[in-house]
Amino acid sequence: MVWISLILVSFLFVFYWLWPKNEQVIRDQNPKQYKLYETPSKSQTETSVEAVVYFEAGSSRLGKKENFTLKRLLTVESFHTLDSVLLIGSADTTGNMARNRKLVKERIRTIQNYLTSIGVSEEKISSVCLEPVRGMSAKERERVRSVQIKLTLLG
Numbered sequence: 001m002v003w004i005s006l007i008l009v010s011f012l013f014v015f016y017w018l019w020p021k022n023e024q025v026i027r028d029q030n031p032k033q034y035k036l037y038e039t040p041s042k043s044q045t046e047t048s049v050e051a052v053v054y055f056e057a058g059s060s061r062l063g064k065k066e067n068f069t070l071k072r073l074l075t076v077e078s079f080h081t082l083d084s085v086l087l088i089g090s091a092d093t094t095g096n097m098a099r100n101r102k103l104v105k106e107r108i109r110t111i112q113n114y115l116t117s118i119g120v121s122e123e124k125i126s127s128v129c130l131e132p133v134r135g136m137s138a139k140e141r142e143r144v145r146s147v148q149i150k151l152t153l154l155g
Contacts, residue, residue: 046083049073049151053111057094057145060106062114070114070149078153085120086150087111087127092141093134100132111147 051073053066062070089108091100108127116122135141 045154047081047153049078049153051149052146053149054142054146055107057092057141058103060103060110062110070111073149073151074115074118074120078151079119081153082120082124083152083154085115085125086152087125088130088148088150089127090130090144090146090148091132092144093132094141097132101129104129104132107147111149 051069053062053069055061055066056063087108089104091104091107093100108129112122112125112127115125133144135144
């Protein structure tokens with residue numbers, strides 16, 4: 001009988017210990033406190049700028065419209081704060097798949113060459129080649145024949 005009472009009492013203590021408590025949470029009235037001795041983290045000062053350059057079917061040449069897009073994207077202010085450039089290339093599945101994969105790499109190389117010719121260092125440029133994507137309509141196929149450019153700016 002003593003053992004049963006001890007077990008029941010111990011269950012009560014376990015349930016009491018596991019039962020959620022109603023603790024009062026003290027919220028900070030001024031959550032934005034700036035400390036002068038800390039340097040701001042990189043994530044607080046990063047800005048991302050994106051643009052897309054479209055290509056004709058089966059081509060990796062830049063047209064006049066694409067040159068204008070690149071010139072508008074890369075201003076003098078962006079050169080001083082440029083941290084990194086990510087190029088994401090894609091193509092549609094029209095035609096030979098091996099040729100389309102090669103075309104994605106050529107399109108990325110075209111953008112890389114343009115960026116290095118205007119002064120962006122190659123160490124800041126990284127690229128990703130996506131597999132060719134099947135577009136259902138002609139408009140979708142035009143959209144996937146592209147290179148997406150993501151600039152990361154500091155400050």
